[in-house]
Amino acid sequence: MGGLLKKPNGPFRVLHAAAAVRARRVLSPGAKKEYQTAYRHIRERTQWMQYHDYKRAHVPLGSGISEAACKTIFTQRLKRSGMRWTKTGAQVILNLRVVLLSGIWNEAYRQILTTYTRNELPTPEPQHEIPKQMAA
Structure with a gap:
């Protein structure tokens, strides 16, 4: 999923792929909660996660x-x-x-x-x- 984040429209791709994987699996209550937290985290921060655009603009991505x-x-x-x-x-x-x-x-x-x-x-x-x- 990290590689997908760095492609054009990466956060949408990750959310789409995660939803597809989630639809094929049965998760325990704990795993379901973790999935929902991670999914919500990416969805709420999509506008700041445009890594492909940042890379094209030569903005450093690492710490x-x-x-x-x-x-x-x-x-x-x-x-x-x-x-x-x-x-x-x-x-x-x-x-x-x-x-x-x-x-x-x-x-x-x-x-x-x-x-x-x-x-x-x-x-x-x-x-x-x-x-x-x-x-x-």
Whole structure:
């Protein structure tokens, strides 16, 4: 059935073939329920399962691209030996990493600089005052 999905009008072909096979077999109640669930799943998602059209349009069908991106962006940076992250800190690093790896760092940086006026740019607050004798 997986091969049928990748042919023109694949989901319809799979549903038609499954119905034909189902008509020739007697299923146990459990198998009948599984069949109905699978049949309904494909029927409800037919519009998103046009794999033949996606392939012609050169849209990647597998999860390899997503998995590779996850490894490059997330795993290689956040799972280094001894690292600990808060959710907020990790998100900041991931946001910066995505901007850097996507090649838009200069554009994003320029956008940030033009978004804020000089007085609005966040600056770190000193943690403590420096004694006057040390400051001189």
